[in-house]
Amino acid sequence: MRLIFLFSLFSIMLLSCKSQQYTLDTLPGKQLIFGRGGGISGEVTTYTLLENGQVFYNNSLTKENSEIKSLSKKEATSCFQKMDSLKLSEMSFNHPGNMYYFLEEVKGEERYRVTWGSNDHEISSECKDFYKELRTAIK
Numbered sequence: 339m340r341l342i343f344l345f346s347l348f349s350i351m352l353l354s355c356k357s358q359q360y361t362l363d364t365l366p367g368k369q370l371i372f373g374r375g376g377g378i379s380g381e382v383t384t385y386t387l388l389e390n391g392q393v394f395y396n397n398s399l400t401k402e403n404s405e406i407k408s409l410s411k412k413e414a415t416s417c418f419q420k421m422d423s424l425k426l427s428e429m430s431f432n433h434p435g436n437m438y439y440f441l442e443e444v445k446g447e448e449r450y451r452v453t454w455g456s457n458d459h460e461i462s463s464e465c466k467d468f469y470k471e472l473r474t475a476i477k
Contacts, residue, residue: 424441
């Protein structure tokens with residue numbers, strides 16, 4: 339009897355540790371969004387990373403919306419920490435080119451976005467490097 343109780347208690351604790359899973363219709367208030375767009379087609383590719391590691395993909399031309407490979411919780415936490423260190427809320431950078439790239443931080447109702455691609459305006463190397471890290475992580 340005691341063994342069954344301990345096993346049940348352990349099972350409940352294990353199941354409660356599993357992180358919340360979201361859908362495109364039930365996204366949480368904190369998100370890290372990044373992507374690219376433009377060119378001849380005007381296609382915009384967007385990735386949405388959540389704190390639990392889930393990654394959602396959207397393509398504006400094909401209208402494809404799907405969940406893709408998830409990151410580990412540790413990787414996702416690291417990405418959100420790096421995003422915080424960029425302090426997008428203190429930046430004002432909107433200089434898209436024919437092809438453009440973006441990083442966006444969502445915190446509830448607040449959204450902070452930087453867009454770059456113009457040859458006339460250079461974004462910080464930290465933003466570019468972080469964007470490359472994100473792209474590499476989801477491949």
